[in-house]
Amino acid sequence: MRVFQIQDSWGFEHLQLATRADPQPGPGQVLLRMKAASLNYRDLVVPNRGYGSFTGELPLIPVSDGVAEVVELGAGVSRVQVGDRVCPCFHQGWLAGEPDLERLTQTLGGPLDGMMADLVCLPEAGVVKVPAHLGDEEAATLPCAALTAWSALVSHDTLGPGSRVLVQGTGGVALFALQFAKLLGAQVTIISSSDAKLARAQALGADAGINYVTTPEWAKAARAISGGRGFDHIVELGGEKTLPQSLRCIRPGGTLSMIGVLSGASLAAPLGLVVTRRVRLQGITVGHRDAFEAMLRAIEQHRLRPVVDRVFAFEELKDALRYLQSGAHFGKICIRH
Ligand SMILES: NC(=O)c1ccc[n+]([C@@H]2O[C@H](COP(=O)([O-])OP(=O)(O)OC[C@H]3O[C@@H](n4cnc5c(N)ncnc54)[C@H](OP(=O)(O)O)[C@@H]3O)[C@@H](O)[C@H]2O)c1
Structure with missing residues (x-):
């Protein structure tokens, strides 16, 4: 089968097309024929040895997210059938409950082999069936970006009609956060580097937008949009440079979901505000996986459609990653197998 793999050394330049023997499903495993994959910011980081923490071995097949058809069942498999369309779970070992190190470290696309292969073999417990109304590329966007936004807004908060949510940027996690916050009935403010992207976000349902390049001190404008009260929830994707501003426009008692570190990973924020504003x-x-399945039920019920910016061919993975790095995208970048 065809694979893309990080060959014998870490680094983007060692990402190569190659072939491997077709995998065979063992007991409790399913064989998947990949239909599509989608990229996350993380897929730019993994070829350079993850966030410095991967101990996994090379060669490594990158990219965590995808959708596939079940083509063969190992002995004893009962959760899925041949012909089902499924997404592999990002955390292969975290089915429900509280995380622990074992559950958090078994992730696809590094250190476990990922989706850039024609065939993938996984435990039946590590896949979920996807809604029929979604196209393959749309379904491929769900395992990481969508579930991250869902976990922030639904699993870890109690938002509802009238809640105020601020979302940073217009990438994968951000647009899912916008869509889920609107499902919950919240008022959503987006910050973006581009007026054109803000207009597109408003067409998708965002109630207000701020350009963080032309308004670098965006917290004041954001607070005004929230009626002076502050936001109930901020989806924090920028990290180092955005957290100080987020702390100035979160409401007392509000939740800051710490998800991304796009502007740096060090902490230099007015921590007094965390204390005095609780x-x-x-x-x-x-x-x-339980949260993934709850999210899929909501996506199906509301016929929600992920925002796919552009689709690349399997062989064009490096071009797709360069496009992701350029930041020109709005929503998700996908790969067709
Ligand atoms: N913790 C988790 O479980 C988890 C899961 C998924 C992703 N993440 C992290 O979340 C972040 C976003 O991931 P993604 O896959 O959604 O990335 P992405 O699709 O590449 O989105 C990046 C977008 O973020 C916006 N952005 C960049 N710098 C910004 C800044 N300083 N302030 C505000 N917005 C900024 C830009 O939007 P505009 O072009 O509109 O300005 C950019 O297009 C990454 O750091 C990623 O590692 C974490």
Whole structure:
């Protein structure tokens, strides 16, 4: 079968097309024929040895997210059938409950082999069936970006009609956060580097937008949009440079979902505000299978459609990653197998 793999050394330049023997499903495993994959910011980081923490071995097949058809069952499999369309779970070992190190470290696309292969073999427990109304590329976007946004807004908060949510950027996690916050009935403010992207976000349902390049001190404008009260929930994707501003426009008692570090990973923020405004800093790391299945029920019920920016061919993975790195995208970038 065809694979893309990080060959014998870490680094983007060692990402190569190659072939491997077709995998065979063992007891309790399913064989998947991949239909599509989608990229996350993380897929730019993994070829350079993850966040410095991967101990996994090379060669490594990158990319965590995809959708596939079940083509063969190992002995004893009962959760899925041949012909089902499924997404592999990002955290292969985290089915429900509280995280622990074992559950959090068994992740696809590093250190476990990922989706850039024609065939993938996984435990039946590590896949979920996807709604029929979604196209393959749309379904491929769900395991990481969508579940991260869902975990932040639904699993770790109690938002509802009238809640105020601020979302940073217009990438994968951000647009799912916008869509889920609207499902919950919240008022949503988006910050973006681009007026054109803000207009598109408003067409998708965002109630207000701020350009964080032309308004670098965006917290004041954001607070005004929230009627002076502050936001109930901020989906924090920028990290180092955005957290100080988020702390100035979160409401007392509000939740800051700490998800991304796009502007840096060091902490240099007015922590006094966390204390005096009793702010909750909630770390998010994707989510477990139970939450994935709850999210899929909501997506199906509301016929929600992920925003796919562009689709590349399997062989064009490096071009797709460069496009992701450029930041020109709005929503998700996908790969067709
Ligand atoms: N903790 C988790 O479980 C988890 C899961 C998924 C992702 N993440 C992290 O979340 C972040 C976003 O991931 P993604 O896959 O959604 O990325 P993405 O699709 O590449 O989105 C990136 C977008 O973020 C916006 N952005 C960049 N710098 C910004 C800044 N300083 N302030 C505000 N917005 C900024 C830009 O939007 P505009 O072009 O509109 O400005 C950019 O297009 C990454 O750091 C990723 O590692 C974490």
